Amino acid sequence: MGNGIKLDVSGEEVVAQLLHLATFSDDPNPAVTRIVFTKNDLLARGYVKELMAAAGLKIREDPMGNIFGRWEGSNVSTGAVVTGSHADAIPLAGAYDGTLGVIGPIAAVAALRRAGFRPRAPIDVLMFTSEEPTRFGLGCIGSRGMAGELTAALLDEKLDVNGTSFQAASTAAGYGGASHQEILEGTRIKEGAVAAFVELHIEQGPLLEKEGTQLGIVTAIAAPAALRVFFSGDGGHAGALLMPYRNDAGLAAAEVALAVEAAVLKTGAIDAVGTTGLFEIGPNTVNSVPREAKLEIDIRDINKDRRDAIVASVLKTVEEVAKRRKVRHRVEIINQDAPAICSDKVIAAATEAAEALGGSHKRMVSRAYHDSLFMARFAPTGMIFIPCRGGWSHRPDEFASPADIERGVKALALTLAKLAGSAGDETGAHTEL
Amino acid sequence: MGNGIKLDVSGEEVVAQLLHLATFSDDPNPAVTRIVFTKNDLLARGYVKELMAAAGLKIREDPMGNIFGRWEGSNVSTGAVVTGSHADAIPLAGAYDGTLGVIGPIAAVAALRRAGFRPRAPIDVLMFTSEEPTRFGLGCIGSRGMAGELTAALLDEKLDVNGTSFQAASTAAGYGGASHQEILEGTRIKEGAVAAFVELHIEQGPLLEKEGTQLGIVTAIAAPAALRVFFSGDGGHAGALLMPYRNDAGLAAAEVALAVEAAVLKTGAIDAVGTTGLFEIGPNTVNSVPREAKLEIDIRDINKDRRDAIVASVLKTVEEVAKRRKVRHRVEIINQDAPAICSDKVIAAATEAAEALGGSHKRMVSRAYHDSLFMARFAPTGMIFIPCRGGWSHRPDEFASPADIERGVKALALTLAKLAGSAGDETGAHTEL
Numbered sequence A, B: 001m002g003n004g005i006k007l008d009v010s011g012e013e014v015v016a017q018l019l020h021l022a023t024f025s026d027d028p029n030p031a032v033t034r035i036v037f038t039k040n041d042l043l044a045r046g047y048v049k050e051l052m053a054a055a056g057l058k059i060r061e062d063p064m065g066n067i068f069g070r071w072e073g074s075n076v077s078t079g080a081v082v083t084g085s086h087a088d089a090i091p092l093a094g095a096y097d098g099t100l101g102v103i104g105p106i107a108a109v110a111a112l113r114r115a116g117f118r119p120r121a122p123i124d125v126l127m128f129t130s131e132e133p134t135r136f137g138l139g140c141i142g143s144r145g146m147a148g149e150l151t152a153a154l155l156d157e158k159l160d161v162n163g164t165s166f167q168a169a170s171t172a173a174g175y176g177g178a179s180h181q182e183i184l185e186g187t188r189i190k191e192g193a194v195a196a197f198v199e200l201h202i203e204q205g206p207l208l209e210k211e212g213t214q215l216g217i218v219t220a221i222a223a224p225a226a227l228r229v230f231f232s233g234d235g236g237h238a239g240a241l242l243m244p245y246r247n248d249a250g251l252a253a254a255e256v257a258l259a260v261e262a263a264v265l266k267t268g269a270i271d272a273v274g275t276t277g278l279f280e281i282g283p284n285t286v287n288s289v290p291r292e293a294k295l296e297i298d299i300r301d302i303n304k305d306r307r308d309a310i311v312a313s314v315l316k317t318v319e320e321v322a323k324r325r326k327v328r329h330r331v332e333i334i335n336q337d338a339p340a341i342c343s344d345k346v347i348a349a350a351t352e353a354a355e356a357l358g359g360s361h362k363r364m365v366s367r368a369y370h371d372s373l374f375m376a377r378f379a380p381t382g383m384i385f386i387p388c389r390g391g392w393s394h395r396p397d398e399f400a401s402p403a404d405i406e407r408g409v410k411a412l413a414l415t416l417a418k419l420a421g422s423a424g425d426e427t428g429a430h431t432e433l
């Protein structure tokens, strides 16, 4: 096995821990609903910290609630090799999204320790705060904070449905700080403090399972632009209002939904996707001309310029349709983050790990959104995917097999070992990062 | 004034009665919600019968709950001149739709009686059961029954949201009969029993108000075809599912909504209208490819063949889109009733009445659906429209002015007098009907 490290990992044990973590849920299992800073999120944090402590990791929490469990390295002056993911879950999700990348690493470092490995660079297991946008309408809050992409104003402006700000909710959960500035500074990662980041995750897509490939090594992370489009017209009775006098908000919306598809297909790029996932009209009765329409549109690509060109094309269509159909319109850009390209060094380390394990692997693109997207802003970053049943995610029947989980944890362990280097070995891969 | 009849009608008094009727509502006024055979519908029926009795009308109720108030004529062997409308109201509707055509006629016959007029043919004031489709998903149930267009099976098959059949609900309200056959036979109008039908109604469109015209004389009643279209695909993650593998039910629906409009516009006919009033997709979240879509489509015209050609064109598009997009589809025809052409005799009588009143009037098409549509199947039929504010209807701020109501009631009275003829006058217009 790679680096001569003999790993002893139990997939069944990791699954047992994932299923225990799943019990901290607002909905009955197998569904998992765990919203950041709610009681169940705090219980889950407690359980994760217990596991970290049992694995001999030294725990630190930052002012935004990101939790770090450190395995000290022999060289105290080098940046850390970090691995982690999230444990919050959207309503009626499953037990594996995010959580595998929190629990799995704890098992990975424990296995490395049992195998006699001692890292040169410190290894941090990390649990991020609020990767899911459920509560505050913004995803990856913890990693955005670590990347220095949040502002003091945002801490107060991001409100949940009850009008509670991120600032208030995190303070109530026992995090926070003396000032907004202190919170932001205390969360932001200092230059050089992270030497590399790697995230273990279920694929959330069908490719690995379909092809029978055991591991995916991620080369790029697509990032969504999300738009909200509103149209309003004057409505009217479906019988009485003649066609020339109509300004039908529903038809304007239908045109835009089709234009999203057309703009994506026009690129000819397989990596570009566009979806009108939300389509609502009002009053929404058979005998009324639609007066209002609301769309939510998701556009992703691994190429930022190409994605932004699709967004621009859709916005142009919105204007054109609104003018032609004489409907009022409003557009909100929910987010428009940059995609990330993974680090060659992390890809090489993960590839070496996968080859040492002797199974099949392939390079692939992450089409879902992860904290890795923001970690890549300041650190060499990569991801390791394992297959999940049907490509399903964000649903109660989300599932990854114990064997696949075991292989993923082993691949992560060997990747971490490669990136951190062995204690005392000053010629390790880390110097090239 | 026409026929030398001096009419004394108080618009204010009619409005006061309409507003009292509005108090029988499941929602607080000005909203009116009155679903057939609920407590408030039964209270409204009681009030209407009180007013009929006070006007000296002889009350008869048929097995489906249609209420007749008769003013006997001098000739007992001739068919009746009938006028009426409905008092049920969709959720959060207003105080004038339908009710004006129930309360107004009582005021009209009272005014004729006070003026010394005595009819040759009997005059019936009629309140129909369930013009609105709210409870049983089918509109104009009472008038369909009178036209003999219902079946015994339908009485049991038409269920409300609680699974109560029309049969059960009408029986619980004190109507019904010994057998389904007896109910249908007891409701169906015998040949020759109705010599003419005329309905007084607010326009439910903006034309009269916009043009400052005081009365509308209806020449044709458009009838809707209503379709329900379902598409289903496989859904998927908006990031992970690549475009070539999608079968997006929402985009199929968007194409059909636009095709409805295109098919209508292609006819070039101002009287043709088509509306996709209901558009729903599932799961309806920004990061999910739509798995399901449901449309409700309303297509109307005064020309049945042209309307049916539009329906056929839409159905063809549904098939074509489903095939091309590889989505499953299902279509339900909710209804596809024939439009009605109004009787020349009723139009002539109403026109004479309007001219006698000295105000402005115009011929127009009723683009909304009324019990008149079904009365026209077996009797010479017409409608008189008065302006309503903004063309609004089916909303709490529905409004018609006391002056317009007064004029409408007077026009109705003179039309009824003309159609019924004067007592003893065997050369009256009635013989030409």
Ligand SMILES: [Mn+2]
Residues within 6 Å of the ligand: A097, A098, A132, A394
């Ligand atoms: Mn997720």
Ligand SMILES: [Mn+2]
Residues within 6 Å of the ligand: A086, A097, A098, A131, A201, A370
């Ligand atoms: Mn995740």
Ligand SMILES: [Mn+2]
Residues within 6 Å of the ligand: B097, B098, B132, B394
């Ligand atoms: Mn109505």
Ligand SMILES: [Mn+2]
Residues within 6 Å of the ligand: B086, B097, B098, B131, B201, B370
């Ligand atoms: Mn009506």
